[in-house]
Amino acid sequence: MNFTPLFIAGQVLLWIGFLGGAFFTVLRLENTDAAWSTIPWGYYGVAALVGIGGVVLLRLNKAAQAVNVESTGAELTAVQESLSKASERVANLRGSLEDMSCEDVLEYIDEECAPLLADFADGRMSISNRFGTKRYAEVMTEFASGERYLNRAWSAAADGYVDEVDASVGHANAFLFAAVSSLQNASQNKENFSA
Amino acid sequence: MKQGPSISHIRGEYPEFTWVAIFVGWAIGVLLTISVAYASLMLGFSIEGSELAAILGWGVLRGVMRRTSIVENNINQTIASAVNGASSGIMFSVPALLILSAKDPKFASLAEINQPLLILAAITGCILGLCFVIPLRKQMIDFDRLAYPGGIAVATILKSPGAGVQKAILLLGGVAIAGVVQVIVLSSVGSDSNLPVGDALGLPPMLNMAFYVSIMTIGVGYLSGKGGFWFGAGGFICYFLLSPLLSGFAADDVVAMTADPSKMRVELYRPAGIGMLIGAAIGGIVAALPMILSAIGSLQGAKDRSGGDIAKKDELPIWMLYLMIAVGSILMISIAWYVGAGELSIGLALLMAVLGVAWIWVAGVIVAECIGRTNWSPLSGMTLIAVTLLIFSIKGSTDTLTTIRVSMIVGAAVCLAVSQASDIMLDLKSGYLVGGVPRRQQIAQFVGTWLGPIIVVWLMMLLHEQRGMGSESLPAPQAEALATTIESIVSGDVPAYRYTAGAGMGLMLALSGLGGIGVLVGLGFYMPFGIVLTYTIGNILRVLSDKFMGKQFGYEVGVPIAAGLIVGEALVNVGDAVIQIFLN
Structure with a gap:
């Protein structure tokens, strides 16, 4: 998160507006003669306007961040690296299954793959910030399917179902590879567009 | 693959959606439903069934039937x-x-x-709730x-046979700690107790510094992590900011009320x-619309994805959900028309x-998101709004009896829909x-959802005939509260202005x-502050453990213990409910 002046101003206005609005929402007990006049709508409206101003500034800040390559670049690079490494390791797992036991598979997924997948998931919002929600959804669709099939491979290995381990690692590999490709395509399209 | 030292190889298909799973699921479900429905009427609280079903399934499928499949x-x-x-x-609605x-x-x-009509309405509600929320899974x-957090706890139980001895010990350790603590709590201060730290520290009553005594709540907060902080913020805004401000600037009646946080x-x-x-x-929904449309689009275009047939087979076809929504709506x-007679x-x-x-969709989204972020579901609040909307929509156009009867039947369907929506997302x-x-789980939910209403309606009528609903031997506290509320709504006493401002x-x-900040802060306003405070302890512990012990420690050690805390307290509460019912 970058604490730009726009971001700080947006946050300040949003919270002043929200707290003001909340205060006027609970300021009075019900006026039994005219229930709707319980809320001082004039003051409430002013607070809401201040808050909406904050929302606009935060939205502008988000849009500015999305086109600022430097600010999202480092985080995005880390996310891309995590995903690529995870994909490579799952591909290695697939290639080595013949020589591994179920216990080895459990250990490999827990030690070699899970931390990278968690790193990617932690930094995933940089994809949305940089490439928009549509591309984010595309990458996450593939990633989530890949992660779920890796989880399935883990369960099958714990239960000893070796054919399922083989099949699920294969599916996980295909989906994670697709996630990497989708992210790379997004980066290339953005670069071409910028150029 | 090589044969390892401890896990025997099994060739062939991995058992998942099997007849055994269906029949054991139904059997455990019936057992749970009768117990939980009875407890709901007697004590006024409900118990989430997933953790118990996973543990019972673990014992029956693995222990008795010697089956070895986590999925x-x-x-x-x-x-x-x-x-x-x-x-x-x-049980929270119809007995009203x-x-x-x-x-x-x-x-x-x-x-x-x-x-029969009530059962049909209930099943229709269940199916509508599922059809609306399934596309939001993505x-x-x-x-x-x-x-x-509840889903993490269930998964931890399910995975425990393969997770190794250390994680199993941590899980059982968590269960034991929570179990012992809860037994002490129940026998000394009783359930739903708060620890009045504020009084001990000499803080003003308006700050409402009384921690809800529940180690499970700390576990839930831990599993939610820093993402749950805004839930805490909602509570602190109420009692640490608004109450002191109101005590200084509001009218006398509100100033006097600030000393009574429950009333506030x-x-x-x-x-x-x-x-x-x-x-x-x-x-x-508006902000996430591009994402929701992408999710639905990817369901519609699943066959064109990288996994091709696999991706397509992972999800229920969207046309089937649309069709069921159309049939359910009709x-x-x-x-409604038939009940209106x-x-x-x-x-x-x-x-x-x-x-x-329409309310099923909105409330389904609210509850699925609340339970996803905090493990708490504002089910009663959503039911209240449903009944209010329904009564107001026909009030004055027909007589009071018809208004209440039709609103409650449709309202019960909405309540069940919302309950199913949160349950399936957790599962x-x-x-x-x-x-x-996911597709198999979604079908499994439909396979189970029709059975509950039949059992619960039968049980409700049986108990009513024997003891009389609302009597001392069958108090039905939640339905009693709803009945009082319905009387208020019929007489026009609803704080619609405050709902609108909120x-x-x-x-x-x-x-x-x-x-997610709006839902979390709103839930912080809605829930008792004691729960918010205790939950925040869990959030803080997770942030501290991630910072000083590393995230891996959280996943390897913290999560199994926290899951154990949830399971341990739930088990003791069920045992306590059974004992109370037996003694009564």
Whole structure:
């Protein structure tokens, strides 16, 4: 998160507006003669306007961040690296299954793959910030399917179902590879567009 | 693959959606439903069935039947908890009709419940709730990666046979700690107790510094992590900011009330919180619309994805969900019209059904998101709004009895829909973590969902005939509260102005782009502050453990212990409920 002046101003206005609005929402007990006049709508409206101003500034800040390559670049690079490494390791797992036991598979997924997948998931919002929600959804669709099939491979290995381990690692590999490709395509399209 | 030292190889298909899973799921589900539905009537609280179903399934499938499939047990717990979803949905709502009929002779005919029609309405509600929320699985679990602490706990139980001795010990350690603590709590201070830290520190009563005594709540907070902090912020805004400000600037009646935080919550913060939840949900839907459309688009275009047939087979076809929503909506109109018995025009029946179905979608989103972020579901608040909307939609157009009867039948359907929506999302999270196929789990939920209403309606009528609903031997506290509320709504006493003002604030937060913040802050206003405080301890512990011990420590050590805390307290509470019922 970058604490730009726009971001700080947006946050300040949003919270002043929200707290003001909340205060006027609970300021009075019900006026039994005219229930709707319980809320001082004039003051409430002013607070809401201040808050909406904050929302606009935060939205502008988000849009500015999305086109600022430097600010999202480092985080995005880390996310891309995590995903690529995870994909490579799952591909290695697939290639080595013949020589591994179920216990080895459990250990490999827990030690070699899970931390990278968690790193990617932690930094995933940089994809949305940089490439928009549509591309984010595309990458996450593939990633989530890949992660779920890796989880399935883990369960099958714990239960000893070796054919399922083989099949699920294969599916996980295909989906994670697709996630990497989708992210790379997004980066290339953005670069071409910028150029 | 090589044969290892401890896990024997098994060739062939991995058992998942099997007849054994279905029958064991139904059996456990029936057992759970009867116990939980009875406890709901006697004690006024419900128990989430997924963890218990997973443990019972673990014992039956692995221990007795010697079956070895984590994903098969996942299907079992999905079916069992789907059956159990009807317990609170019906027992918190429909008995209000029986209580009203006993309270006032003019409402006597409300006790004449058309049971088959009630069951049909309940099943229709369940199916609508599932159809609306299933397309959101991708958005909430795959894209937003909501925590679903209950789902993590279930997955930890399901995975325990393969997770190694150390994690099993941690899980059981958590269970033991929570079990012992809860036994001490129940035998010394009782359930629903608060630790009045504020009094001991000499703080003003308005700050409401009393921690809810529940080690499970700390576990839930730990599993939610820093993402749950805004829930805490909502509570602190109420009692640490607004109450002191009100004590200085409000009118005398409000100033006097600030010294009684319970009253402040009921009169002011809770209605504002309900409004915020609604506004935040609507704003959240608007803000997340591109993502929701992408999720639905990827369901429609699953066959074109990288996995081709695999991706397509992972999800229920979207056309099937659309079809079931259409059939369910037509059924809901017919039910409303039929229950209206000539008093209700087809136009009004249509209006009620449209309102009910629309509210199922909005409330389903609210509850699925709340349970995903915090593990708490504002089910009673959502039911209250449903009944209020339905009563207002036909009030004045027909007589009071018809208004209440039709609103409660449609309202019960909405309540069940919302209950099923939250249950399936929690189960789908468990499924994600153990690698279950979503389509199979979604079908499993449908396989279980029809059975619950039949059992619960039968049980409710049986108990009513024997003891009388609302009597001392069958108090039904939640339904009693709803009956009182219905009387208020019929007489026009609803704080709609405060809901509206709260909704504006919730909408504003939701549109700010700070994901989920509106729902969390709204839930902080809505829930008792004691729970918020204890939950925040869990959040802080997770942040500290991630910072000083590393995230891996959290996943390897913290999560199994926290899951154990949830399971341990739930088990002791069930045992306590059984003992109380037995003694009564």
